Amino acid sequence: MATTQPIHHRELAPQEMLGRSRIWTLVMGLAVIGLVLGIVSYARELTGGMVVTGMRDVGIGGGATWGLYVAFLIYMMGVSFAGITIAAMIRLLKLEQLRPVGRIAEILSVVAVVLGGLAIIVDLGQPLRGLVNLFRYARPQSPFFGTFTLVLAGYGFASLVYLYLGSRRDAAVLAERPGRLQWLHRFVASGYSDTPEERERHDRASFWLAVGIVPLLVVASSTLGFVFGLQIGRPGWFSALQAPAFVTLAGVSGVGLVIVLAALVRHAEHRSDVLTPAVFAWLGKLMLGLLFVYVYFMAVELVTATYAGSEADADITAALLTGTYAPIFWTSVAFLVVPLGLLVYAALAKRWSIGMLTAVSVLVNLGALGKRYLIVVPSQTHGTLLPYGEGSYTPALVEYGVVLGLVALGVLMIGAFMKALPVIELQREEEVGQDA
Amino acid sequence: MTRYAMVIDLDRCQGCRACVEACKVENNTPQGSLWMHVFRLEEGTYPSTTMSFLPRPCQHCDNAPCVKVCPVGARYKREDGLVLTDFDRCIGCRYCELACPYGVNVFNWSDPAEHQYLDWDDPDLPDEVRGSVPPWHNPDHDVVHGDEQRRTSGGGHAKGVVEKCTFCVQRLERGELPACATTCPVNAIIFGDTDDPGDSVNAEIARGDAFDLLPEAGTKPRVHYVGGKHPTRSAREIERVEVEV
Amino acid sequence: MRTVTRRRFVQGTAAVGGAAATSKFLFDGFDTVARADEVVDAAMAQLTEDVVPTTCWVGKQDCGMLARRVNGRVVKFEGHPANPLNYGTLCPKGQAQIGAVYDPNRVKTPLVRTNAKGEPGTWRSASWDEALELVAAEVNETRARNPKLVLWQKGRSKAKSFYDTAFVKAIGSSKLGHGAYCSDTGYRALEYTIGLHGVLHPDFRYTKYLLSWGWNITNAGGNKFCWLTWPRHLLAARERGMKIVHIDPRLRSAGPFADRWLAIKPGTDLAFALALCHELIANGHIDEEYLTTYTNAPYLVEDDGMFHRGDGDEPLVLDAATNSFVPASQAEAPTLRASTSHNGVAVKTAFEVFAEHVEQYTPEWAAEVCGIATSEIRRVAREYGEEAVIGSTIMVDGVEVPYRPVSIMAYHMVQQELGFQAMRAMLIVSMLVGAVGAAGGQFSDKTWKIDGKYTSLDEVEIGDGPYDFTLNKSKFYPINSGHPGLVAKVMADPERYDVEELPEVAILHMVNPLGSFADQDAFISTYEKFRFVAWIGPWISETADYFADVVLPSATIEKYEGPMSATDLYVDAKSMRLPPMEPLFESRGEIDIYLDLAAAIGVLEGEDGYIAQVNKALELEGEFALPLRGRPEVRDIFDRWARAQGIEEGLAFFEEHGVWVKGPVKPTKFYGYATDPVFGGVVHRLYGESLARYQKEMKARGVDDLYAVDYTALPMWREPTMEQSPGDYDLYLISYKLIEHKQARTSYIPLLNEISPGQRLDINPATARARGITDGAEVWVESHNAVTGETRRVKTVAAYTEGMRPDTVGMPHHFGLWTHPASRDRGPTPNALYFTGEGYTVNTADQSFHVKVRAYPEGGESA
């Protein structure tokens, strides 16, 4: 046999590692159910029309024309942004400590892009036309184009390239071993054989790609923020802070999801060897920084909205602080502020417990989703500039179903990847040597 | 060249909503789709109460945010001032609706053919009526309009597209005034060509009390108001319509 | 008629075959992805388009319309540009009526009831022949005994009602109008006082100061018109500087058009008018010339309230020229104010009596009663008096007429217990300054035409029972014009009213008592008593649903009706409703239906037959008269009429032009001062001597004070009976029309229901909050009958408005129907809360849209 190379126990093929994980099977099972629910829900939307959602026209329709889907889309775009940023930073700044989560970030980014894209499609009244016309009649001047084309293409392309470049090497390693997925690994490796020269070229390519990606990221994320931030017709959105705030919160939620996934992998694949507490501490500090900035933005926004806002802004603020949206608003704020407190405590005490970090991450993600929802919805129901009375929006079951389906799809994608390729970069020999 | 504009005289408007109905019948909009809305507003407390009416079609903005945001160019501005929607191209993203400060866009949430008020599928209706949904279906909406040759007039075309006031492009092509302006019992809606110095619409726009809705939005509307005043945030809407989509 | 043939036509979609079917199934609408840019010039897509004239079928003024047709199908109605009523415009109902025409819920064939009456009907279709025979048999069965026991009833009539009254005459039946619902009190007060059939409206061309007295300016008719002609006149006057003082418990009626709003307490208009009279006299704003020349103000009145006639028949006046007592018609200069004696009899002029009578009605007093500030009352009186410029004249089209640019618009608001006298008092306000029939002053009808009731109402011979079922000439309601509500009371308890014979067969046409009339309960128990009920209408009305034995489907707009006046007061014109298409389904136009009915009953032909009556009613004589034999074509009837008017082309003229504009109305036709003789030759009754006489006769016959109390020569304030309801019924309930609806008939049009979705309780927020009633929440409204103690309640939703008096709540008309899918579940009708009869109606009205109620939130029953 060609395999003379000793196989480090940490370099078991992914499926072998997962083979022992019941959690994985359970999660995948649930995800399949979720996906089916999602498909059924979407089928209802397609056949019955979007009247089956809770969305309605702004104005005399008394509703919100963008709802949960768009909130989810923005959230996902944020996650994807954060994922790809982390991946790029690792390479650009040579953050070796974070290397073990690099691939997690890349996967997250790709999955988020896909989910975001799908969220757009499910939000279209004419989805098939959308697929055709968005390209056929693309108007780059439209901020929508920014969200859709730039973000999707930019993030998606960059993440995919990363993922591919990285996985290629691992695949090359794995391809040399027999197994059920050998064909796949061969295919992914596609000729790459991990020679030092190749490795050298690989590293250079990754670096320059990162250099190229950064401005693209900033532009794309800012447009996304501007989709909302520059909308004069929508009080509550016309805020210069939107873009930076958007990017920051994206970072918070992205880092959070990386933490959650890392914790899961650590548990499911028993990788406490690479996913060390130090890695988590690093991520925790990163999140602390981002969260601190975001909470600052939030405070500024609140103050300006309460004191300097237009009457329409004031109405929205009232709806947020004390009105219809107060429960979601304060819950979201709590989900962001309490974690900040916990993180500050952890920093001071220098104790970064993985459990706490995971909990914090889940919380900030729920908070972020809440905040996305609150950017999208209240300004439609409570921020009309003409005296249409108050509107209201409650997502319908169909919408929850579709979003659940999307999340499930994301989980399935990640699960499949875990099964097929190492979710943590295989360590290079010399590194292994160093490590040992 | 022709550049259309509308002036609404709030000193005359009776708040009667004939314009709303004329628009509906002319444009065959389905149930729940009102392209014209007439606010009935109330301010102050008893006995110092004041009331006002405010008809609100699409403002056909010269600097239209809805046009800017449309990702596929389905919403577009014409040289004659009209802001139109190509319902064959619209993908139903509803971004225009979100971007419009005036709340004039209407999405077809359900299948419009099945949402024309009553079930018109009646075998006892005469031959020439049967199959026209609604029975007052206006054939002008089946054809293309303007130099751009796009289908832009009328409502209720397809599920999942956005529609709105068209300034009655089909009527303008026939040399008629928009349906709302024609029907207004007190001629509160004046419509005309700002590029024609002789058109009475210009004298109206030049009135000292003329104003635009939401000037701060920078949209440069082609619908102007005279008489009355801009509604304030303290105005309460009474007698709201109840749309069922 | 203009015809265009259209070629430029596009095929709708591009997708083909099975793929299309699949995509249609999955992604409905996707098939229009491809731009439909193949402009096809397909011969099959050729459309023929034309425009034909007709008139609005919904409203009571029959605005002129043009119907745009495509291949014979009407696609839109627009206003007729040449019709003076609407000059090319239409109101929301006019626009939306197209939704009613094609309504698949119309009655399609004649129907015969298959279940018991008194509950929602079940039906079987019948042929026209069978249905007509059924009706004819029942009518004839009763006619043979007493034709008056056949009751024909029509509601808000449209166009000239020659064809239906001809039917009534031909079969000799009794007849009920919708009578008391529009403004019966108002009509009777005006007929009695100045001889005009109408209520109050201004001469908008010149008026400068308008008392909009319960005029629902932005929603409803006012006097005579349906709606849109009035606001057009109003705006023209306003742009000339006219001021509007709005006297109404709610502001929404005037919307932005009230220069001042006097939120009067419901039912106190009489008090307000009396205070105005008090002030006008106090300020000397009196047109002595008018009063002495054209009214009975100078007539001498004895202590018993009767005129002083000396030895003759004619009332005497004190002639200042000769300082002698002479019959009124012979006096040169009658004295307006005097208190003297003649032949030992103490006499005062009627004006003196009036002046003394109104002494007590000070602004301070009225302020208390009406809930309006004293200063406001004084101000209105002063402004009204000053603006009247008493003594001035103006040249109108070459005729000099007195100029009194002050006026009142009032109509349905006087449907209140004290309405008749309130209207008299309001008219007297106008009489004091001489504004009646003056330029810029007070009008009532479209032309100055004296109505026969001027005399008959003065000469009612109150008899002893038994009375007929309308209580005509009875001791209960001597002034009486056939009120459905009254008939309902009588049928419920004939003995009480000394009535022996009740009607047996009812033919109902365009009237829906269960939907429109108050009180609803009374009507439900009434119609139960008819042996046989036939209903003529395009839909099964609520009344028909419960009580009709046979339903005869009538057309909506697809029929001939007319001729109708198209004058806007100043331009004279006539128009016609012409069928823009064939009657849908198996429906028929009413004229056809009456022709068929007359034939089936056997009264079509002959000297007093239906055709003869039609000839008489339309004044078709000589060559224009319809032959008395054979069933005429409806078009032919109108063709003859048109030719009889001197229109050579006959009906073709209307088919071509839609409206016959005859030109400006001459001032001599509508300024009372300018007619010949002046005011049509009648004396204006400031003093209602006969009213006082009726009271004596009623009392002599021993009727309860409830009936007799307001038969007084001069309007006299008393507290409305509803005030005797217990204190916790602390709110007044009023009712009114909405601009989107026409009575109950448009509730079947879903286009209108969308913009005016359903019943509500308009309530002042402060009032509501004090009762725990939140905006938009369900609320109970419970009424109380001050005479019988009966209570009734309905549930609706609260609608906050700061434009409502805090002690008043309001519910619009139009809702509470159930037979049509579009009108169902839109909340209750206020008519389920109102009461008719004793305590709510006196002189004439069998209906007041006033009652005391309490309101409490759903769940707050124990309040």
Ligand SMILES: Nc1nc2c(c(=O)[nH]1)N[C@H]1C(S)=C(S)[C@@H](COP(=O)(O)OP(=O)(O)OC[C@H]3O[C@@H](n4cnc5c(=O)[nH]c(N)nc54)[C@H](O)[C@@H]3O)O[C@H]1N2
């Ligand atoms: N849109 C529409 N137009 C209509 C009709 C319709 O159904 N719909 N119907 C037509 C018919 S048949 C008629 S009779 C006319 C009626 O035309 P209007 O007489 O102008 O109108 P209503 O709505 O009947 O009027 C009631 C008004 O009187 C006020 N009111 C109630 N109680 C009192 C009171 O005690 N004192 C005073 N001063 N005001 C009071 C109410 O607030 C309301 O404004 O409208 C005609 N036009």
Ligand SMILES: Nc1nc2c(c(=O)[nH]1)N[C@H]1C(S)=C(S)[C@@H](COP(=O)(O)OP(=O)(O)OC[C@H]3O[C@@H](n4cnc5c(=O)[nH]c(N)nc54)[C@H](O)[C@@H]3O)O[C@H]1N2
């Ligand atoms: N609470 C409240 N009640 C009111 C009023 C109010 O202000 N408030 N207003 C009162 C007044 S002023 C009036 S005038 C009455 C009106 O009361 P109605 O005269 O009873 O009312 P409508 O709804 O006009 O017509 C009655 C019926 O005629 C039918 N109909 C419609 N068109 C045609 C047709 O072309 N041919 C035939 N044959 N039938 C037709 C309709 O289907 C309907 O069932 O209501 C009164 N009731």
Ligand code: SF4
């Ligand atoms: S039709 Fe004319 S009067 Fe009526 S609401 Fe519209 S603009 Fe105002």
Ligand code: SF4
């Ligand atoms: S009013 Fe709204 S929809 Fe109309 S042109 Fe302006 S932005 Fe666009």
Ligand code: SF4
């Ligand atoms: S909904 Fe249609 S018209 Fe509006 S922005 Fe989207 S594609 Fe353009």
Ligand code: SF4
């Ligand atoms: S211009 Fe035409 S489309 Fe626009 S509101 Fe008026 S009637 Fe409707």
Ligand code: SF4
């Ligand atoms: S005002 Fe009356 S008659 Fe004229 S269009 Fe309206 S409903 Fe018809």
Ligand SMILES: [Mo]
């Ligand atoms: Mo009426």
